[in-house]
Amino acid sequence: MMSIAPITEQELHAYLDGELPDARRAAVEAYLREHPEDARRLEAYRADGKAIARIFSRAGAATPGTRPSSSSSWRSVPWRLAAAAVLILAVGAVAGWFGRERVNDTSMERLGHQAAAAHLILNSPGVEPLATSSLDELSRSMSSTLGTRVRLRDPSSTGYKIVGARIVPQGEGRAVQLAVRGPADETITFYFEGRPGAKETPFRRIAGEGLTTLVWEDDDLACAITSTLEPKKLEEVGRRIYDALLG
């Protein structure tokens, strides 16, 4: 009989995982018959794998979590949502920048991209915004996050309600994402970043895929708004909501 290479520990695992070359299968099976303690051990590994698959397969978003207080107390309130990040859109050179500092425009473009990504995540499967805390608490959290005094008011006169809010880490600083929902159940998200010295500017559009994002600055704030509405409509609605919220 030809000598057969000894069975290695890794081959036992490969057998368990269905990764063993067919040529070695018979040898491993013979080995396991002769080594019941190894066979039992493999069986235990198999059971552990099944348990991991079952216990750890729940969608993360659905697992009730204790969110330990981290950098901000506010984080324990809002969405179980991976809010978002940058550059959802192909970012390129800034084509036109309306007489402003180019660096500033780049930062507004970045803000717009972050806002768009955050919006997409919010509207992805399995993510539900949670009810927010009181307007007073939101205002306080926003003020301390953004480094400027913000006083939110109830925008419901516009037909839109606040449905969620979140502090989003962003580079060195932090941004605030705020979602409102309208009469047709459509969601519009605002995205704010503190920007000392900023003054009111017109709304401008960030080019994007299937989403409209408008950016502007207000006193000490850089702002973005995102939805699927077409630009002109979003500007009209967004301005109305913004004025009701913060005006």
Added chain:
Amino acid sequence: MVSDQPRAVGRAPRSDATDEMLTTAIVAELPRLRRHALYLSYNHADADDLVQDCLEAALSKKASLQDPAKLRSWLFSILNNFFLMRLRSEARRGQTLQIEDFADSLAASASSDDRQLARDLARAMGKLSAEHRQILLLLNVEGYGYQEVADTLGIPIGTVMSRLARARRRLRALLEGHELQVVD
């Protein structure tokens, strides 16, 4: 002061359908990424941040994805890289996993038959090294084969196999309650 049509900032995006489909495909992977991030980090807030970093990187680098069929591996690879990076900086700050809190929440969400198992398993998985937890999650939860694990973690397949053997041995020892007997 308001222009009648908001003006575009930035270059017009490539509006090809492929690009848009890729964005849609990336978004469709978010629940999986979120789940994986949560079981890696044992913490919702950290998981959110991980997915955020991952999405940011993926969207900005999506032009570099050669083969859209490998999107999932590619995303998981980015996520796992961020996880290890974050872990290293947390270790420097002396942060550790919140194993007991997480075990409680996992047990609470398990069926009553599985409650004790969920708690034991969450504790044991939490005590594993990050690399061992990674590999067990990819294999058992995500259903990856050895080659996919190797691609995702950027390690040779031989390393996958030896690491897997150690991870299983260590997990078993933790579950049996005699972790000190294990020498890696």
